[in-house]
Amino acid sequence: MRYKKILITGGAGFIGSNFIRHVMQGAGIFKGTIVNLDKLTYSGNRANLRDLEDDRRYTFVKGDICDEKLVARLMKGCDLVINFAAESHVDRSIQDPSAFIRTNIVGTQVLLDAARKYKIKRFIQISTDEVYGSVARGYSDEESPLKPNSPYAASKAAADLLVRAYFATYKMPVIITRSSNNFGPYQYPEKVIPLFITNAIQDQKLPVYADGSNVRDWIFVGDNCSAVLFAALHGEAGGVYNIGGGTELKNIELTRMILKILKKPERLIAFVSDRPGHDKRYALDSYKLYKLGWRPAEGGFRHKLEMTVGWYKENQAWWHRLRLKKQKFW
Numbered sequence: 001m002r003y004k005k006i007l008i009t010g011g012a013g014f015i016g017s018n019f020i021r022h023v024m025q026g027a028g029i030f031k032g033t034i035v036n037l038d039k040l041t042y043s044g045n046r047a048n049l050r051d052l053e054d055d056r057r058y059t060f061v062k063g064d065i066c067d068e069k070l071v072a073r074l075m076k077g078c079d080l081v082i083n084f085a086a087e088s089h090v091d092r093s094i095q096d097p098s099a100f101i102r103t104n105i106v107g108t109q110v111l112l113d114a115a116r117k118y119k120i121k122r123f124i125q126i127s128t129d130e131v132y133g134s135v136a137r138g139y140s141d142e143e144s145p146l147k148p149n150s151p152y153a154a155s156k157a158a159a160d161l162l163v164r165a166y167f168a169t170y171k172m173p174v175i176i177t178r179s180s181n182n183f184g185p186y187q188y189p190e191k192v193i194p195l196f197i198t199n200a201i202q203d204q205k206l207p208v209y210a211d212g213s214n215v216r217d218w219i220f221v222g223d224n225c226s227a228v229l230f231a232a233l234h235g236e237a238g239g240v241y242n243i244g245g246g247t248e249l250k251n252i253e254l255t256r257m258i259l260k261i262l263k264k265p266e267r268l269i270a271f272v273s274d275r276p277g278h279d280k281r282y283a284l285d286s287y288k289l290y291k292l293g294w295r296p297a298e299g300g301f302r303h304k305l306e307m308t309v310g311w312y313k314e315n316q317a318w319w320h321r322l323r324l325k326k327q328k329f330w
């Protein structure tokens, strides 16, 4: 690992916490230090990394990426910054976009300005396939136009354009990764896979939008983490890298798979009215990252989904505590 001091933002969330674990416990001993800056919004959970808190290589700082002074203080001396921090739930962005604009756009600008000031060696912006909008046929590659349809996707696309502009204008060594839908341990149970697993375990209904024919491409979070690290180590400045899982599924197919793994009946499925502006299909062309040499870990989607279901079965205290807080989503 050529980086010595890494600033991770949003590292108490789902993907960020998996990423920190991936770097600190992964193959090849990481000898540098990681600072995790996280505001601990409803989806941030310090317990995700509790076991690493005594590790001298790791420091947690509670704070906001929009806080210029704090960001500048933390970024000093860093050589790599990875921005996972975001408001990330599409349904919440439809209810109220304001926090999405603030964190996802203004927060990214604050980070970029500090990274520029301190001449950070690599700045990785974690983006999403949703910036390309719905794709009826074929696949989105990195040159495809950005056509976001939800306030969430629009805020992520705006951040991507800012990052691009800082490369063009200031020659900053930035990289953007755009992954498809992630699943795995520590995902806040409002998102479809953990929501359906935890509902099914409790014999509650699984609310499927419309007729369940919307298609998503799924990637195991560990594979996304290895791809982000790979892009940080081998990607070129100014580069955009799609990270697809190569598993396209209709939502209803995914729902049936989860029920089957848990040996629960299909009568738990409840079709509900569609999300406004619901994108029909996302599909990524990830050839660019493959060409650079990245590959996902062994084992297919079904195996990784079974592992994920197993994790939620074994870690019920983790999600029961989160689900005590009443949400519209459960």
Ligand SMILES: NC(=O)c1ccc[n+]([C@@H]2O[C@H](COP(=O)([O-])OP(=O)(O)OC[C@H]3O[C@@H](n4cnc5c(N)ncnc54)[C@H](O)[C@@H]3O)[C@@H](O)[C@H]2O)c1
Pocket: 009, 010, 011, 012, 013, 014, 015, 016, 037, 038, 039, 040, 041, 042, 043, 044, 045, 063, 064, 065, 066, 083, 084, 085, 086, 087, 088, 089, 103, 107, 126, 127, 128, 129, 156, 178, 179, 180, 181, 182, 183, 188
């Ligand atoms: N989950 C997915 O399927 C997926 C797919 C593609 C891209 N992404 C992107 O990956 C990133 C991480 O997503 P996730 O699923 O882990 O989300 P998450 O909601 O689980 O985690 C987001 C984290 O950011 C923190 N945060 C929010 N606002 C902050 C602020 N102003 N300052 C500091 N910290 C703040 C939260 O406390 C939380 O810990 C996001 O940028 C998201 O857009 C996610």
